[in-house]
Structure formats: C-alpha cells, structure tokens
Amino acid sequence: MTDDKISENIEEYLEVLYRNGSNKEQVSTTTLSNDLGIAPGSVTQMLKKLEKLGYINYTPYRGASLTDEGMKIAQKITRKHRILEKFLFEVLKVKEENVHAQACEMEHTLSDEAERALCGMLQHPDLCPDENIIPACDFDFDSCQQCFSVKDFDNIINRQFNLLSISELNPDTTGIISFIRGNDQLLDSISEVGIAVGNHLHYYNTDGEEYLVNIEDDEFSLPSEMANNIFIRV
Structure with missing residues (x-):
C-alpha cells in the first residue's frame, strides 16, 4: 500500500471542505475562514495552491469544491478523526468536550493499519460521538466480513473510487x-x-x-x- 505524505495543513483544509460539502458542494471562503480561524486572504492563497495540486475546483469570490482526488484524501482524514473520537470517548472515557481537540492532534499520525485495527475493535462504527457519519474505509472490500478475513495488512489494496x-x-x-x-x-x-x-x-x-x-x-x-x-x- 502507498503512504504518500500530505501536509497536515492541506489535510485540515480538505477536511473542512468535506465537512461542509461532502457531495462536492461549493464551500465559501468565509466558511473556510471561520472554521479554520484563518484570515480570508490566507485562505484564498491556499485554495489556489490546492487547485494547482488537483484537490479542489476554485472559483474566485465564490469558494471551492472537492475534486475526486481531494475527496479521497478528505474522507480518509475525516474517517480517522471520527474513529479516534469514538475510541477516545467510548473506550478511554476522555471527557466529551476534550475529544475533538485530542482527535485533531492524533489523526495525522494514525497509520492505515492502526485505523483498521481500531475499526475492528469498535465493531465497525457508523457514527462518531457527535453523531456524524464515519466515512467508509478506502480498502478494496465489499463488506467488513471480507476485510476481517484478510489477516495480513500488506495484502490489502486501496479502492480506486470514493x-x-x-x-x-x-x-x-x-x-x-x-x-x-x-x-x-x-x-x-x-x-x-x-x-x-x-x-x-x-x-x-x-x-x-x-x-x-x-x-x-x-x-x-x-x-x-x-x-x-x-x-x-x-
């Protein structure tokens, strides 16, 4: 499996775009600025960079929407974040008000192998503590039963669509x-x-x-x- 490193900053932008437009809806620069706590001018510069990388479609003065590649990355980091929230809250009993910030710190370093193990331990959860949908994994299986049947993580391949x-x-x-x-x-x-x-x-x-x-x-x-x-x- 490949593990191309993407910067935490890029992941954060794509995660916010997914949270506000999971069906590839256009998300305004103002929304991004408010969610990220970053000045609109800085957000605009980052959106131009993300468009060059092929992760978003950007329309000046209107906002941005995810491309297929951007959505793939956004779903992956959102999934890790929400699974971690579930683990922190239900297993480790971290206070609910602290769960989000803790998951934010951990999501960028959680490996795909560890994510899979957490998913199995939590019995394939569909919702995080805030009752937001946990995106599907990007492993090439038809069901969780198929995933469970493969013991060697190195034999797992990634799904090529969202x-x-x-x-x-x-x-x-x-x-x-x-x-x-x-x-x-x-x-x-x-x-x-x-x-x-x-x-x-x-x-x-x-x-x-x-x-x-x-x-x-x-x-x-x-x-x-x-x-x-x-x-x-x-």
Whole structure:
C-alpha cells in the first residue's frame, strides 16, 4: 500500500471542505475562514495552491469544491478523526468536550493499519460521538466480513473510487451499491431484505427517520442504521 505524505495543513483544509460539502458542494471562503480561524486572504492563497495540486475546483469570490482526488484524501482524514473520537470517548472515557481537540492532534499520525485495527475493535462504527457519519474505509472490500478475513495488512489494496452512504446523499441521487459496512448481525439484516453489493440504487429523500430508496425496482424505506452503512460509488 502507498503512504504518500500530505501536509497536515492541506489535510485540515480538505477536511473542512468535506465537512461542509461532502457531495462536492461549493464551500465559501468565509466558511473556510471561520472554521479554520484563518484570515480570508490566507485562505484564498491556499485554495489556489490546492487547485494547482488537483484537490479542489476554485472559483474566485465564490469558494471551492472537492475534486475526486481531494475527496479521497478528505474522507480518509475525516474517517480517522471520527474513529479516534469514538475510541477516545467510548473506550478511554476522555471527557466529551476534550475529544475533538485530542482527535485533531492524533489523526495525522494514525497509520492505515492502526485505523483498521481500531475499526475492528469498535465493531465497525457508523457514527462518531457527535453523531456524524464515519466515512467508509478506502480498502478494496465489499463488506467488513471480507476485510476481517484478510489477516495480513500488506495484502490489502486501496479502492480506486470514493463512496458515500445513503444517509449522506443528496435527494434524487443514483448509483451502484459498492460497499456494505457493519458487524455480522447488521450485514445479515441487510442481506435478508434483499440488498447486495452491485445493486442499482436511486435515493429519493428522507422523512427524518426513514430513507426512501429504489433498489433494483423494489421500493425500500430504510432505517438510519442501514442507510448509514450502505455505500454507493460516487
């Protein structure tokens, strides 16, 4: 597996862009400036650099959105941050008000191998303590069962495309189910209703509790536990 080092500063920018525009929506310079605590002029200079690197699309005076490559990096660092929050809060019992800052300090140095081990120990979590979605890993598996079956980390390869869970999608989004996350019980529950990797999916909307989708011409009203853990290729 490759481990090309990206600066912490770049990761922070991409993480904020993902937090405010996970569906590649344009995020304003003002939003970035406020979230990062950095002057707008400095943010603008960094956005120009990120565009040259191919991580974002930048429109002067309007803002920026993630490219596929930028989204890949942003999802990876966001995933590490939120898994660390889960670990710090639920296992180490760190005070909730201290969890975010501690995770920020640790996320940049957490290896992919350690991230995978944490995910397994926490039984493949879907939400961090703030109830934000933990992005899918970028390992090339169809499910967590497949991941668990591979013992040697050096034999794992990275997925070449990005994923979003049903609960992260904008209404009227169509795609192919490419990964299903969860422990054996959840995976069995999803399989029992006839949902599988490779199925074509159209997401309509949510009423706040259930997610309305069409999968292979069948209509489903999915609870959040399932919608958080069924991912389509984007």
